[in-house]
Amino acid sequence: MSSTPSRPTPAEREEMARLLPVPPERERPGRHHQALKDQLLREFRQDATPPAAAKPRCGVRRLTIAAVPLAAGALAVTLATSGLLDREPGADPNAAVAPGSGGSAPQATPAAVLLDRIATVAASKPAPAVRDDQYVYVASTVAWSSQSDVDPVMRLDTPHSRKIWLSVDGSRPGLLHEKGKEIPLAGDLDKSGRPVSDKPLGNPAPTLNNPTYRYLESLPTDPETLLKKIYDETKGSGPGPDQQAFVTIGDLLREQLAPPKVSAALYKAAARIPGVTVVDDAVDAAGRHGVAVARVHAGERTEWIFDRNTLEFLGERGVMVEDTEWAKSGQVTATTAVLTRGITNKPGEAPGHTG
Template sequence: MIRKKSRLGKPLDLAELARLLPAPADPHLSPDRHLLLEDHLMNEIQSTAPVPAPAASAPPHRPARRVLLIGVPVTAAALAGALVFTALTGSGGSDPAAATPPPVDAPVVRIEPGSTARLASTVERIAAAAADRATPEPGPGQYIYIKSQVSYLSVSHTDTEASKAQVEPLHIREVWNSPDGRHGWLDEPGYKPKGGVTLDSDVTRGLNAPSYDYLKTLPTDPDALLTKIYKETKGQGNSPDQQAFTTVGDLLEEQLAPANLTAALYRAAAKIPGVVVLEHAQDAAGREGIALAHVDQDSGDRTEWVFDPTTYTYLGSRAVQINDTNGIAPGTVTTRTAVLERAVVDAQKQRPGAQGTRT
């Protein structure tokens, strides 16, 4: 066997070294998987990145109800993205001490059929109670405070296992907003940086980013209000009816609205095709009630607004999977919320007490 002499003391030629080494493999994602991973990564960046200072374009809304985690083989091409993904999801925002709790299995409930038989009378009771309820009006320098208990869905989906629906553990979310919507604060331990994030923004207020001052400008005639909602949300969401229902729900969840407008919103919602009444529903705090509900035909889940069966006070909401879509079994509860406190306070980050006026 002939051996080549080594060239001691002389640097190896890189081209020759590359020739002597075995050719590297070419692991790469298919175009479809690459796009899925890229889309998910961008969603994670947008939903977990710290909120910018006052120059932000818009305040953050509640988290999207559904995050699709796509399992891919760990290849050299995916390794860098996987490392970034781990860094983003492994902590609450930028604070490494605020670790995000691991998800838990989503609860499953019996699906109760809805009915329109008592829709008109039920909505009228809810609307009348809202109109009669004393609602404080926040003044300059004050803040609208909303404390909620929430849980949102994340779906893990792998190549080798069936889809597994998991949700965030129930946790507290607190929001402060000035009446004009220009100043605010959000505290959601484990899901936002420790201490919270600013909601300060100069964005123009509208149905998708309402402020108390904006809500006061909306019509209180249910037909005119619904017409405005359909017009200004055209092209958004999965269908005009579902988007209208979702918009009304968003106006009720983490905001304070004048009593007459709240009543008008309920009466407008009753006119949306597909809205039904449920005799039994439950919010995130475990409170039993009746509900107004609407099914999203694309995602296959039903959004339910839960009300106290005696006082007709809005308690919270939940989303229940009705059809087997994206591998999520019917009856799976994909979202749960409960409004624990709604008040006007005198300063940002102040909680209700002697200085706060509760609703």
Template sequence: MNASPSHQPHPAEWTETQSLLPSAERDLPAGRHQFHKEQMMAQIHEDLRTSRVTPRKRPNPFLRRTILLPAAALALAGAVVGGLALTGGDAGGDKTPLATGPALTTQVGVADAKGAPRLLDRISLAAADTSTPTPHEGQYIYIASKVASTYPRTVGDKTTVVSQQLHSRQVWNSLDGKDGWLIEAGQTSDKGITLQSGTPMSSAYNALAKLPTDPDTLLRRIYRESDAARDPEVPRDQAAFVAIGDLLTESYPPAKVSAALYKAAAKIPGVVAVDDAVDATGRHGVAIAREDSGNGERIEWIFDRKTLRFLGERTVVVKPVADSPFKVGTVTFTSAITQRAFVDANKQAPGQAS
């Protein structure tokens, strides 16, 4: 499998007449958009609780890491601070703030560009060979994970880099993506908040099940959608890589779609294999990654070394950037998927009777 043959046109230049998403859907993929709104709010509320907090002299780190975040999301963030619910649902009452500690750090793994196509080919074959359940109408996708983020916090004239305590996150999404629920420690109450959308989300099961399984066709559509939504300062290859990651994380794609997404990722220039990466729960594995040259951070998809099962995702600073408070080796975001399942009702735990 050739990642970027010189005699072929760039994937973003391939022609395609159809769109991956409905024309009205020009926002972030559901999981990442929701995640960044929550993280922005968490940081804002934490700063409001901290005495003598001064305005930041650099962009919000979550905005800096949000490569597809449109201006509309910032407007929505402001509305949330003004008292509106995150997604039109009930905020669920009081929530306990997350503890913070020293910045999460790691040893930066060795990147291998030549090894990426071979590793992705193996991952694709393993995904295609995985037996995944087929949901029935009315069910919800349940995903449990552990997550944490790192960001600079300024109190008075002193800025320090802190990391959230590793905490649990539970998400329910209907198959059409129009209904869901979130419970996340420190971000919602124990009861959680409503997740709602007027149009099917890109990571909704019904939308994923209809994606083409030919890698070239699939990648053309991904480029079209990511080009339409990305920040102009973000390289299109990085935007496409993140878009695929969004479709693989807080969702439950059919096996054949997951396999096609991995094969499509192998065709994106700049994708590398990483010899060692660690998810949020400490599980070591190999990774598929791509560096954003603009901020010196590398997004890593982590897989079990033996089974090649997807474990989680993390973002690591791999190059110093002028005026950035993050040192090389800082983990700015980490996650670990602990359970995926189809359940019969919203807010129902796997194995629980409806």
């Protein structure tokens, strides 16, 4: 199979131009970088409780990054740069099926088309051979915002290195290297982020918000069924059902590895969430430009950034789209870049280590 997908024919372009709306960025030139996530990145909160004078706005959250396989993505360039994104004035840019409807395919919005392409690339890759006693490894550059009691304005941290090892089956403690610290990771934590003493280390009871590789393997690969599960299990939590579903899928796709068919189902499920759009130029923490899938909530937009040609997941960014008491429009409040990911035999070891 060729790694370069064929481009649409002129007739297909004409039909897609009729169906696909222009995203809001076409109506507001120069605002392509203005987006942010409502909920920052989920993570194990194993570090010591931060001082009261410096607290994250949304809490420190666990990143979960799946390996998005490489492949050429000519259609992503077409969507981001051609007239296929044009739409009639006044058309709803966020049209999609109702939350958790589980019976209808998503409308052909630019985001749905792009996510379908990303899903096709993800599904085409072979599933890795992974043993229970191994670890998922992800190295990234990250920066999040925080605020204090005396200064409510969000301040973005300096980008820094982060390396994490997560037990494949959750039976062993993981490890986090960040800001010069080595932090053992446990699945059961108290409110301060410390391990609960009477619980076993590791992650013996993984969930949507705290998965293992084996847990991800168990998820349904039908996008409608998967999305319904996400809505059902996150009901009543977070900023609302649609935003919580989008955040949950993002968390499942970041600081983890997911089997190819599950990755594809997660992308297709995201296409069914109302309000998901395309940002045709976004930049990750490593300075790499790409096309992004995004969703706005409470004046912020979450961006999942993908390589324009390969459709590989690059990272995530958050940018304000409205002025608030704690941040200004255009302000970047979260940024990440995935640099390396793979499978290792023990914590502290990089993929491919033979010693």
